[in-house]
Amino acid sequence: MVARDYGQYDGITRGLELVGERWALLIVRDLLVGPRRYGELAAGLPRIPSNILAARLKELQAADVIRRLPRSRVVVYELTPYGRELEPVVLALGAWGFKALGDPRDEQIITPDAMTMSLRTAFRPSVAADLPATAYATRVDSTELLIRVDGPVLDVTRGEGPVDFAFATDAGIRRLISGELAPDRAIACGVVQVLHGPGELLHRFATTFHLAA
């Protein structure tokens, strides 16, 4: 029950004791998008065994990272204020790991919550501030993602809505965000399919969301 300790007394060690166990930071990643039910977490982490998920949820509660709240018949897990302070850690690790992303293996999937956090990672507020407000839509794993950029503020939600630019894509979007693939070439070679709106807006998208390798 108690996290295995490292026998040292400093912040990094303490952090690892609290969220260093396997799967823990991925649970935090998904909860950074919003509160989730047990089944939603399990769906977003398809390979996590249910006993491990249950164990992590208890440990994260004991660490004051998440809260379990019974909300009218259903149980919902959400980050505590302290848990929300992990956002810089998750974003920093996500940015670092993004640079080591190669091409996806067959069994690797992209979930809507992972995509949401990846977009937050790659988002450049200072660049977006100088661009017109824009709403994008894309589909991840049969979930519609609504990406609204308004000045330096990014908001990614599930669901539909009026957008300036809608597109379909796959894991190849990584090359677009890393700058390896130019927007027009991404459309030309089919990595991105324009569903709605002028194709030039993909260039704005790639400028707004960028993380160089």
Add this chain to the structure above:
Amino acid sequence: MVARDYGQYDGITRGLELVGERWALLIVRDLLVGPRRYGELAAGLPRIPSNILAARLKELQAADVIRRLPRSRVVVYELTPYGRELEPVVLALGAWGFKALGDPRDEQIITPDAMTMSLRTAFRPSVAADLPATAYATRVDSTELLIRVDGPVLDVTRGEGPVDFAFATDAGIRRLISGELAPDRAIACGVVQVLHGPGELLHRFATTFHLAA
């Protein structure tokens, strides 16, 4: 040999695959201070079994995080440029975990490298920029630590040198950095012992290094 994967394709997952294994980030923490030999790493991580240390060093090399270089008879490990980019991750996690540090348990130790990174975590460049350049010295685990602050730049090294203020302390320094304990009270109740220089400089130290809970 290959890190266990999570079956997902995004930056956080990739990051966890590369440095998410037990002990890995602590090795990176110590190497962020400087290149280290195998024995030095083992000394800084007293509870790591040698087979695990050896395994992690190989995995981190395979992940292009560290490099093993035979330097004139002795082998030294050092971070690659990509590995050095983990510094924001380590600092962010250290800052987060610091806030959850309680009082130390008996078996918990503070190593010089851990202390060095903790100081880097708590360092406030913008505050230090407005203070006079100052050199501090403190002793951690029979190692003398030289802490030089010059404007917004911090440099922590092992070894001796001329300092403005030297002090002895223990794990209670956490309360000083967190602001729970005022500098004069820290001296009064013996948490900090002034070895050299005017006691008022401890206030400057606490202003320079601060991380509120």
Add this chain to the structure above:
DNA sequence: CGGCATCCGCTTGGATACTG
């Protein structure tokens, strides 16, 4: 059903001993 708990085979990690 959603939310877990249990069981079991397997992989890691931990402690110690050993070697070039």
Add this chain to the structure above:
DNA sequence: CAGTATCCAAGCGGATGCCG
């Protein structure tokens, strides 16, 4: 000093079962 080898315990992964 810089690792490797061995053995055992603990944690993980996968399947399955229970219970409100």
